[in-house]
Amino acid sequence: MQSLPFYPKGFRSCAKNVGIRDTTLDFTVIASDVPAAAAAMFTQSRFCGAAITVGREHIVDGQLQAFVINSKNANVATGEQGLANTRDIVQLVADELQIAAKDILPSSTGVIGWQLPMDKMRVGIQGIAAEMRPEQLHVSAHAIMTTDTRPKMRACRIGDAVLVGMCKGVGMIEPNMATMLAYFMTDAQLAPDQLKQCLNEVVNLTFNMISVDTDTSTSDTVAIMANGLAGEVPLADFKQAFLAMATDLARDLASDGEGATKLLEVTVEQAASFEQAKTVAKSIVNSPLVKTAIFGLDPNWGRVAMAIGKCQQYTDILPEKVSIAFGDLLVYQGQALGQDKLEQLTAYLQNSEVAIRVSLGTGDASATVWGCDLSYEYVKINGEYTT
């Protein structure tokens, strides 16, 4: 298990197996030694999990002291009992760590429609105060995984401060407010309002721009705690570092998309608005026909044209003004550029990252989104991810 090069001051964590489903890591607590400024964004799903309901209540005052996360069970569609269970878990952890329950943000991820095994969880939570240690955040990145093939974490320095980020999620991924689960911890000193605005800007350019399968999770959460132990840092520096880290993590999520063999990056330029650019880019990155063509190394760029075309709401998009390129290889510019491009495109598709660039010719806005190809393995994973 790889550790991080450095850790923010004043954060401790533990990660363990409490037996929710099997014997792998399924439970983690990440806590700050002191109450921290905090911000969070959640799924907009109408079927959100119990943890989301509780998390929304607890983030209101812009202060948190701990994240409590279980994998293997999403605690979604579990009614009043499910909600009571989440509140119980939060209270048990609060009692253990001697912090306020309202300063805990809970998350659950995994199967939908099952009650949490509360007896096992109670036993697992007992005594965790003694298990909390600094410099083991990287173990938490393992504990939050479901069908992820690898942990996703990053660390960087901003002056004297350190920012650490981790996330999970490889399926049911088309975040509309945040990705499945992503957590950031920093010892920089930032006000809750600054954090909130920062998080909003960063999420909208990163986690909200990825899609593995168009399915929006019931458990999406991205949250950040800033405990201030390293003092102030320039806000612009912090924002820049945060954006860069979130972009890397968003790409990590997309490239580890269920069954993915390739990372797809779609950039739409010369669009009438950011919204138009994003909508067209999402249409391309989400098209099963585009995704299977890329998996199959099929130079069928016509499917990109189809995916642009199905954004029917934009009557200002005219095929004669559109161009389509893969990497630097232009294949369509108002019309097909000839069949000799197909051989070059087939060669380009061998890359593990495929960049599709579209120019709409309707304005000067642009957007970049990330996704992955659609493989046999996606079908296998999701046909067999049995309840």
Place this chain on the structure above:
Amino acid sequence: MQSLPFYPKGFRSCAKNVGIRDTTLDFTVIASDVPAAAAAMFTQSRFCGAAITVGREHIVDGQLQAFVINSKNANVATGEQGLANTRDIVQLVADELQIAAKDILPSSTGVIGWQLPMDKMRVGIQGIAAEMRPEQLHVSAHAIMTTDTRPKMRACRIGDAVLVGMCKGVGMIEPNMATMLAYFMTDAQLAPDQLKQCLNEVVNLTFNMISVDTDTSTSDTVAIMANGLAGEVPLADFKQAFLAMATDLARDLASDGEGATKLLEVTVEQAASFEQAKTVAKSIVNSPLVKTAIFGLDPNWGRVAMAIGKCQQYTDILPEKVSIAFGDLLVYQGQALGQDKLEQLTAYLQNSEVAIRVSLGTGDASATVWGCDLSYEYVKINGEYTT
């Protein structure tokens, strides 16, 4: 090749190979002996094919005399040359059959981004007047196929009149105005306005309610010719027969969806509006996670909850008022109904048709949509459908 039990009077057709891509049937002409009242609906794709552009011009006066359809090449993203080629084909057929070019509705379906092989097409069209015969419409249903595994056609009687319908399309199917290609021929006598309204109503409840892969074709066309040779029929009878036939054909399309092993029928009831019911039903039928679970016989109904939840625009949908059933098996009603349902659900999923019924509890509107599961074969077909 199976023939139809009866044919409408005054329609002749031919179907042949003109060598567009291989040696299978790839070209067909269906013509009425006399000019016919006609109506048509087309894709709303911004990247629509040349045939759509010409078809839109020709349907304006509510009169047609022939459909001219080629498969294996969609003539999309082919610029001015592509448009000129479609006009040439229409004129060649008009000259051959001695009918007006403006009374011909052309269609092209197949690969995007290639010019039609005009030399071969000119040779193929020569002499077709002599090949046009009555009572061989069923051969046309073969000639319009691309990756379809079987022809889709129906015939019925309405009094003395006969209505015949055929369609094709198994991928790039989420019609927004019409499905890929569907043609109806009747000898009933109907006014163009009646036909137009009838077509609109029927298409919105049938072809616009199916989705194989969320990808909207660049070539969607559904058209009907009524040549009046059998005289008048009661409009209500005609509409009823037309709706029933279009429903059957829409289900045929969905169940032959690329790689499909099962037909999915999703009905959403007790919704606030038809639009809400349709949106939620489409969200379910289009969810890759729902589709793969059904392919894998996984009783993971939580994914249906997820797909309802991601319709975030409907804040009136409350999980505690929702119920979810598979066939007659209720699995969720405000909360999960227990894990003993899972075994029964696994058994139910063995059926070749899977019916998902959701009640939203927000009103009294309903909608039914059709789709199919997502299998290895879908990935295979579309990773290998090489340009």
